[in-house]
Amino acid sequence: MRYVRINDHLIVADQPDLKTLASLKEEGFNQVVNLRPDGENTSYPSHEQAAHTVAEMGLRYHYIPVTINTLTRADIRAFQAVLHEKNGPVFAHCASGKRVMTLYVLGQILDGHMHADDILPFGRNYGFDLTEAVKWLEKEQERKLHVEGFFDKSTWSVQYILIDPKTKHCAIIDPVWDYDEKSGTTSTENADKLLRYIHDNKLHLEWILDTHPHADHFSAAHYLHEKTGAPTAIGVHVRDVQKLWKKLYNLPNLKTDGSQWNHLFKEGDHFTIGSLKGRVLFSPGHTLASVSYLVDDAVFVHDTIFMPDSGTARADFPGGDAKTLWRSIKEILALPKETRLFTGHDYQPHGRHPRWESTVGEQLRTNPHLKDMTKAAYVKLRQARDKTLPMPKLILHALQVNIQGGRLPEPEDNGVSYLKIPLNTLRGTTE
Structure with a gap:
């Protein structure tokens, strides 16, 4: 397994086996991030297997499955949220480490901590070609x-x-x-x-x-x-x-x-x-x-x-x-x-x-x-x-507010607003 240390808080790695995941606590890690969707390679441990192994070691596990072709801001922000927790060293992996590096540098760009011209040299310094990160950023900036x-x-x-x-x-x-x-x-x-x-x-x-x-x-x-x-x-x-x-x-x-x-x-x-x-x-x-x-x-x-x-x-x-x-x-x-x-x-x-x-x-x-x-x-x-889905738990609470544009019912003479819950009504309307 190949891994590189980006800083004291982040280690980027390719696909670990279950034995490696089980050893991460002894190596001082507190969190594991898996960016690889299931199904890419059947020889790799599944997300569920990895999550179970990591949980048994008492570490936090984050599943952020991404592909370069479908990468979005939500993916980048989710990865950043883990790093921002500052809860000990993070072991982040995908199949090769490239996706981890891509999310990391794009997060740095979006937060103003790195310039677009720095992406390729930064990647080369750690042995990664981050051309796809540059392409994603250029497309995003053109929107x-x-x-x-x-x-x-x-x-x-x-x-x-x-x-x-x-x-x-x-x-x-x-x-x-x-x-x-x-x-x-x-x-x-x-x-x-x-x-x-x-x-x-x-x-x-x-x-x-x-x-x-x-x-x-x-x-x-x-x-x-x-x-x-x-x-x-x-x-x-x-x-x-x-x-x-x-x-x-x-x-x-x-x-x-x-x-x-x-x-x-x-x-x-x-x-x-x-x-x-x-x-x-x-x-x-x-x-x-x-x-x-x-x-x-x-x-x-x-x-x-x-x-x-x-x-x-x-x-x-x-x-x-x-x-x-x-x-x-x-x-x-x-x-x-x-x-x-x-x-x-x-x-x-x-x-x-x-x-x-x-x-x-x-x-x-x-x-x-x-x-x-x-x-x-x-x-x-x-x-x-x-037919298998329960009604949303807030449907009767919410709709009386939302059909009035987000207004609570008028307060009563004690100054308090009260919600009205019709009983045995929804079942009849959905049968």
């Missing part, structure tokens, strides 16, 4: 739209800030308002993180966009509007969702005209973020109101298509429909294959790190819900899968 993702572990949600580097204008998509269902407390940690990023990078916020009323977290759209004055927006069919849930919640005073948002988008509407033009796609199926936002070479689909190893969104909520969802998915997949696709949730299958960016081409090639799929087969698969 007209910069996207920063923020993952909320408690709800598996991804929030986005879309940035026009030319004008420093930006938009937020699907911000999370923190809610602890056990204590009934709300907080703004996630939303404030978005505001800090905007402030620290001297950005101007133009839009606060929701893709649909969410069933698994509270929307922070209204809070952010109050803090910044930026307009909120959602698809016009939110009115249909409001009418549906007004009845389910028995809320006679709920306005169902969408006036809780500053703007309602119709199919095909355009909007701008600085010098960039966006277009609204109506993408129902998961909900009656779901929309996708297409900006430059990127489409933000939230609960429609997940990462290729995670399939697609469910369609069994009130107002959902698998056939309708298939039509929406087909429209998205008709975009150019190089279109970047940003999803709204990631459930980290097989214990991997959070990921949220793919491409249309990657989805068509590798997503088992989409590859060589017909409408009939998809509907059958989706409906069978949905």
